[in-house]
Amino acid sequence: MTALNRRALVGGLAASTLAFSVRAGTVTDTDVIIIGAGYAGISAARQLKALGIRAVILEARDRVGGRAFTDTQSLGRKFDKGPYWLHNKATNPVVPLAKAAGIELTESAYSNMVAFEDGAVLQAMTPAKFFAAGEALERKISSPFARLKDRSLGSTVPGTNLGQKYLRNMFAVEMGDDPDLVSLQGYYNLEAGEDLVPATGMGGLITSLSGGLDIRLNCPVSRIAWKEAHGVTAEGPFGRLTARKIIVTVSTGVLAKGAMRFDPALPLATQEAISNLPMGAFEKVGMMLSQPMPDLPEYALVNKYIEQGKYHSLLVTPDKQLVTALLPSPLSRELYAEGLPALHAFALELFKNVVGNRVNVAMTANSDWHRDPYAMGSYAYQKVGHAAARKGYSQPIEDRLFLTGEAADDPLALTVGGAWRHAQKTALRVSKALRAKAA
Ligand SMILES: Cc1cc2nc3c(=O)[nH]c(=O)nc-3n(C[C@H](O)[C@H](O)[C@H](O)COP(=O)(O)OP(=O)(O)OC[C@H]3O[C@@H](n4cnc5c(N)ncnc54)[C@H](O)[C@@H]3O)c2cc1C
Structure with missing residues (x-):
């Protein structure tokens, strides 16, 4: 049958x-x-x-x-205010549906990250060094014994060296909140793998389904x-x-x-x-450039702010014309409390630390999930x-x-x-x- x-x-x-x-x-x-x-x-x-x-x-x-919203108005182009990636393409049940609908899917990888200091590439933190720090951590916590008693995800990376600081940054961006609040056991049970980006945007994709x-x-x-x-x-x-x-x-x-x-x-x-x-307040500020900047990496990180514990990532679309600041809480909540001008100014500051005086932002727009009455946050993690x-x-x-x-x-x-x-x-x-x- x-x-x-x-x-x-x-x-x-x-x-x-x-x-x-x-x-x-x-x-x-x-x-x-x-x-x-x-x-x-x-x-x-x-x-x-x-x-x-x-x-x-x-x-x-x-x-x-819902939270999957591809805004086509604010920046005059597709801007995913919520999800952007189809995570872990190998097991994600939405990937085959997107493929069956004929939607183009582009590979995306964190190994395309570059750290910057004052507009120049920071050689002390290359993707190879970042992944070496990740492997060292994996060795430390991979045995069930190491996780027998739950503790915070943040406690595994106290930030005593640069690699740990960058891992902390990644955990904050992934989980949407301070890694010191997140359950290590909960985090460890999650599947992770390679990601894809649908050409329709994640809001466009769900609409088509x-x-x-x-x-x-x-x-x-x-x-x-x-x-x-x-x-x-x-x-x-x-x-x-x-x-x-x-x-x-x-x-x-x-x-x-x-x-x-x-x-x-x-x-x-x-x-x-x-x-x-509880839900973190992972928020986005989209910066539409007046001209594409082909030399931008897919992910840019600003060392100065990682050192200060102001966790973030700058995500660049494949056409190199939309740069999005990804901002988890608690930083995001502090910036929203100061007001939207402070939020946008911080995103611009991040970008300035990457490209120096070549900043060419034509338009900005932001998400506001943690104050949206039908979302009240970005996504839930285990305490x-x-x-x-x-x-x-x-x-x-x-x-x-x-x-x-x-x-x-x-x-x-x-x-x-x-x-x-x-x-x-x-x-x-x-x-x-x-x-x-x-x-
Ligand atoms: C900024 C951001 C970035 C993210 N990035 C990614 C990513 O790249 N990849 C990824 O996979 N996930 C990502 N996520 C998480 C992803 O958005 C969620 O996992 C997913 O959208 C949750 O879907 P859901 O159907 O469970 O909830 P929702 O999308 O929240 O759906 C719930 C629905 O209920 C409705 N609702 C609420 N209250 C009521 C009511 N009283 N009556 C009737 N309806 C109501 C809401 O309007 C909403 O439409 C991100 C989230 C955010 C906020």
Whole structure:
């Protein structure tokens, strides 16, 4: 039997059991409500649709993609305010979908990094030296014994030499926050590998994957009643929608803020998991150059600021005309608190330290994820001592309320690949729960 036939058969089965449940008197507006049309929500909806299960996505914004947003207005070109890379191409489930959609994918590598001091290349920190420092660290922490008791990722690189300072910088940019706050065990469980950049931008890519789904935009959900006789109800300014099951993909920052009320309240274990998955404030300032600068490396780092613990990277697009300052917290939060002029001035200062008096920035634009009410941060990491938080977070609640997304338990957590894969698995679990109930 071909995969296609098998899928069609499974879909047919699911549809017939659901028809039975409707006859049994549990009529709902739809079978499954999905909150959020980011990578996780779209993934879950596609999977449910493939199984013949009715699903409605309620999305607060006026667009799909969530944190994956390719801004085409601010700089007059594509600027990924959120994700830019498809991380770990070997296992990322979104890579084959992008390929099947005919989207051009470009290789991207951190080995293309160059460190600068006062407009000149810093010979003391070459990619070879950086990777040697990375290997030394790997040798130190690769045995399970070395990680038996959780400690902070930052404690592995106290910054006593230049290599460690650059590793600290990379960890901060990767995790979006101070490595001293991040669980080493949690970090070590993540998959890493080579990255790809889709020509559409990551927002363009998710938009292209969202066709044919029932997505209701401008529908912020403010209350979820999840112990109703029929199943669940989602409410907001749009009205109310009922279903048998609900999948929630909003960030842990949004959940921690309490803008979405759960009736009854979420179990204590889930609430605890949410509080142990805080989000950094990884933000971007895009600088559009008046002319491309072909001699720029893909990644530029400014030694002076790494020495000062002001962690950053400058990322340059393959056409060498967009330079983006990548700024994790706590630095980003401090700069935003000072005001946007201070933020943009710091990004320009970084660039000046790379190219000296050749600065030719025509336009700038920035992200603002940590103050965005529908994101409340960049992505979630496990606090020190709470490496199990993702597992706790993803535990289905009475087989009717399911939390998924980038914060959930997956080796590609934090990223769109993890959000996609976990949400797909969640959809399969929901379909099983629906069938069990109908039987
Ligand atoms: C600056 C930045 C750079 C990043 N870089 C990368 C990268 O290069 N590669 C990578 O893989 N990942 C990267 N990430 C992480 C990536 O963006 C996330 O892992 C991914 O987008 C999460 O998808 P999600 O569907 O889990 O959540 P989201 O994209 O946040 O989707 C949740 C959805 O829920 C909606 N929502 C929120 N509240 C409500 C409500 N009350 N009612 C209805 N809807 C609601 C939101 O609007 C959103 O659309 C980056 C993130 C940031 C911020």
